[in-house]
Amino acid sequence: MPPEIDVTAHPSAEPEPAGGVQWQALLDGDIEALAQWPHDPLVSLYGPLCAGPRDRPLVVGHLAQSLDGRIATASGISRWLSGAEDLLHTHRMRAISDAVLVGVNTVLHDDPQLTVRLCLGRHPVRVVIDPERRLDGTQRVFMDDVAPTLLLVAAGFGHEGERLGHAQVVPIERGACGLDPREICRVLAQRGLHRLLVEGGGITVSRFLDAGALHRLQVTVAPVILGSGRPAITLPEISDLEQSLRPRTRRVMLGEDVMIECDFEAVDAVQAGDG
Template sequence: MNLNRQIERWLLVQRRAAAIHNRPFVTLSYAQSWDGSITTRAGESLGLSGAESLRLTHQLRSLHDGILVGIGTVLTDDPQLTVREWPGHSPQPIVLDSSLRMPSSARLCRRDDKRCWVLTRAGHDRQLAGQADVIGLAGDPTGRVDLFAALQWLKQHGIRHLMVEGGAEVITAFLKAGLVDALVLTIAPTLVGGLKGVGDLQVGAKQPLPRLHAMQSHMLGDDLILWGCLQYHRETAIAC
């Protein structure tokens, strides 16, 4: 069995085993350098995945109902979030945008197949031109969209399996909240010394650190692919 099919079968098994009822199963997937950087600095785009790893990313997209990024990724990369390098359907595009900075010119607002869902704080009434729907949700104490409320809303609207691709603030927020169930990480053979994918999780010295349970790894082209279930407390880990 090739690596793509191996990871696909593994992910499907984890989803069936997960006892999650009030939110989607969340897969975190992104690319980083050997030193943990995802770009040189905030606001700059840096392609790290090789061709084979990019195909794996598109395969993973095809296995999810929705795909989520933060507004910073939209402003920096202007992504399409579609499935192009693998057979399959494109997931529902979703953007976390607490201050509603989403530009109507973004490619996500110009797609013909799906209307982008822009999740913002309740009270932002500005409408976006093009193919986008603005959804106002509860905010958290930091003034950002409450992730628990966002995931509950997504589950109620048909998103059973959600793929989170970044950027750094979104990756950190999901890990900090304990809302990542599975991780598929691409590690490119480069040293960047730039912006790290995971920021301060504000975990104390005596608190349990998030860790990968039953971690697996394999080379794909020049990249190292690492995958496993996220474990926040030993008694709550998904049975990998």
């Protein structure tokens, strides 16, 4: 049975009051900032994600899915599949990340801001993967300048120094399966962006997982059945259960939802004989 953390008792999606936790301070080692907040489960949940040197590479995928593994309806509606606690969790994850990444379909369907609004913390750099330039610059991440935005495109679809609205265009060589997630991480690390939150959608998170580029994957399961719609994780077909991924996990209660966090770093450490 995986360890269980319950953060349900925390006041749901109400903005944390002035004087509450400055979430990015945790990245500077100020873990006591969390301990002062009278909900110890938060230390258990976020402490391991903030630990280590400031430039520790950490790539965390997050998806909210239905009981039957869907992240949105077939037409692309995903608001609000999971509850207020998961939404607040997502904003905290943004605040403790250097950058938040999404795929082009998510920007087309949701037009998200990708900023920190439900807790105290600074906005991460916003990163959109749009290899063939399907976005026209009218979406919010390009129109507002509350946080920097990087637009990752395939080489040949833009040049270094080009802008789309407020966003900076970053061309990346295309590999056999699109833009290699490990190369994306390397390019972002060169810009000082080490802690990444891959926030969707299913295709984008799946590509990071398939490339072995995720240290952790957080899947929030909401007690709802869609019966159809866009899938969460999709990987190349396997023929035997032995080929399935079986990471170490921990279970986090988020109100009505349950988040399972998979730790792929722990698997690597065990395989390397470190743990």
